[in-house]
Amino acid sequence: NRGEIALRVMRTAQRLGWGTVAIHTDLDADAPHVRAADDAVRVESYLDIDAVVAAASESGAGFVHPGYGFLSERAPFARALAEAGITLVGPSAEVMDAMGRKDAAREVAVAAGVPVVPSYSLEDEPATFSYPVLVKAAAGGGGKGMRVVRSAAELPEAMAAAAREAASSF
Known part of the structure; x- marks a missing residue:
């Protein structure tokens, strides 16, 4: 599914006139999302926060869409991107921290007046x-x-x- 969401994000970015960069492991080097990107950067693992942030920085990316799973819900990833001056297309590290536990997330929802x-x-x-x-x-x-x-x-x-x-x- 990471390729499908990446393709959707890339189509939108390209409609906006933005360049796109895909990260990939050796397994995905010839995947459709890698071929569709304007540029591609190899990483050893999609779970290696330092490598993913370095790839984004070195490519000149201003925004990172994390796709689904992997790092998309990891507050340390959001923090590392922010420290590198890159915007995560998704919730902030603080929101991830607040919503990561179901009991705490429920309290946030109740305090915000969300029906639960x-x-x-x-x-x-x-x-x-x-x-x-x-x-x-x-x-x-x-x-x-x-x-x-x-x-x-x-x-x-x-x-x-x-x-x-x-x-x-x-």
């Missing part, structure tokens, strides 16, 4: 919950650590399973 679904605390009495509920690991992502619970009897095992999955994934 009801939630329960681990200290609440499970018999008082309106079932079904969704057990969600606070720091998880990509659906990891999520369990649908249809009754109070299912809650302890669902919480334990969500915790195990979150611990092994994050």
Whole structure:
């Protein structure tokens, strides 16, 4: 999917008259998004923040669109770009920090007046919950650590399973 989003971003940039640069690993050296870019820079890994920021700096990029996944939700990446004087097309490092945990993100949404679904605390009495509920690991992502619970009897095992999955994934 990184090639598809890169192609979309490049088409828009080109309509605006902007030059485009694609980064790529050896595996993607001949990928459509690399061929479509005005310039291309090889990096060892898409996850190497220093290498990606260096590639952007050396190419003269003023903006970086991170695509999906990889570094798109990493606050250290956003900070490194900002320190290099490059604008991330996406949320700031501060926003990523605030929204990275589901519990903290919910508090931000509530404070902003965004409607949210009801939630329960681990200290609440499970018999008082309106079932079904969704057990969600606070720091998880990509659906990891999520369990649908249809009754109070299912809650302890669902919480334990969500915790195990979150611990092994994050």
